[in-house]
Amino acid sequence: MSVTEFAEVGANVSGAPRAHSEDRYPPGDLAIWIFILAELLVFAVFFAAYAFTRMNHIELFNTYQATLDRDAALANTIALLTSSYFVVRGVVAAREGDNRACARWVWGGVAMGAVFLVIKSLEYAHHIGAGISLSTNTFYMFYLSLTFFHFMHVILGMVILAAVAVKAGRGGYSAEEHTGVETGASYWHMVDLVWLILFPLVYVMQ
Amino acid sequence: MSTQQLTTQLIRPCTFVYLLLVILTVATWAIGRSGLSGLGLAMLVLALALLKGQLVGDWFMGLRGLRGIWRWVVVIWLLIPGGLISLAFFLSYRS
Numbered sequence: 001m002s003v004t005e006f007a008e009v010g011a012n013v014s015g016a017p018r019a020h021s022e023d024r025y026p027p028g029d030l031a032i033w034i035f036i037l038a039e040l041l042v043f044a045v046f047f048a049a050y051a052f053t054r055m056n057h058i059e060l061f062n063t064y065q066a067t068l069d070r071d072a073a074l075a076n077t078i079a080l081l082t083s084s085y086f087v088v089r090g091v092v093a094a095r096e097g098d099n100r101a102c103a104r105w106v107w108g109g110v111a112m113g114a115v116f117l118v119i120k121s122l123e124y125a126h127h128i129g130a131g132i133s134l135s136t137n138t139f140y141m142f143y144l145s146l147t148f149f150h151f152m153h154v155i156l157g158m159v160i161l162a163a164v165a166v167k168a169g170r171g172g173y174s175a176e177e178h179t180g181v182e183t184g185a186s187y188w189h190m191v192d193l194v195w196l197i198l199f200p201l202v203y204v205m206q
Numbered sequence: 207m208s209t210q211q212l213t214t215q216l217i218r219p220c221t222f223v224y225l226l227l228v229i230l231t232v233a234t235w236a237i238g239r240s241g242l243s244g245l246g247l248a249m250l251v252l253a254l255a256l257l258k259g260q261l262v263g264d265w266f267m268g269l270r271g272l273r274g275i276w277r278w279v280v281v282i283w284l285l286i287p288g289g290l291i292s293l294a295f296f297l298s299y300r301s
Binding site for chain 2: 033081
């Protein structure tokens with residue numbers, strides 16, 4: 001097998017032909033993956049805390065879960081999935097050395113992130129208008145703190161993606177060097193991943 | 207790798223995965239809208255969520271082709287909250 005063929009076989013899904021020694025590490029800067037692991041651990045603790053607290057307040061959790069807007073949550077989940085897909089396309093474009101396409105796709109990802117923020121903000125406005133706060137009851141304490149913690153991660157992810165898109169727009173990446181795009185994309189997919197558990201847990205499971 | 211190869215090997219499967227993720231999301235939403243409840247349904251919803259998480263890890267995060275511990279990072283993470291949530295729901299239905 002030639003070196004080229006070997007690299008082709010080792011290509012990971014994000015698009016880069018990888019050398020044998022590189023297919024041990026995920027795409028992007030390894031430091032972002034340490035950060036991602038720390039973030040995922042925190043969210044795992046939050047999810048477990050929600051589930052075990054619910055054990056002692058089942059009626060309360062089921063009653064107030066029914067007051068949440070599941071349609072908005074569906075729209076938000078699709079917005080984040082679409083955003084993640086756009087970012088995948090941006091990574092592929094960067095690996096092809098097409099900075100303009102990369103910037104377009106990543107800005108698309110940022111736009112879908114903005115859709116998420118708008119929908120979630122409308123939900124929060126509705127809750128605040130109804131006089132709901134962290135101290136209303138245990139369910140709302142978890143719902144508001146969990147979703148707002150995630151909301152802050154969406155904002156951070158959008159800032160990272162915007163920086164990537166700006167750099168791509170200036171021709172800052174190449175087919176050989178696009179670690180920044182992969183790093184930003186990895187963080188953004190983590191934000192998506194967390195929501196994929198949060199949505200059914202808080203909005204659907206009874 | 208040519209653009210044509212990238213399209214065939216990466217974009218097409220990722221597009222398929224994206225559409226599958228949307229379908230599974232709508233299925234989860236529909237279960238919630240149905241108003242039905244029960245341990246079996248809760249576990250089904252959780253299983254769909256874990257499957258979706260695995261698809262994101264494998265295809266969007268690019269972990270599918272890796273060797274070693276990084277290949278399993280998302281799988282392990284999904285099993286931790288997934289297992290704890292399952293245990294909590296199982297215990298709540300038993301009591």
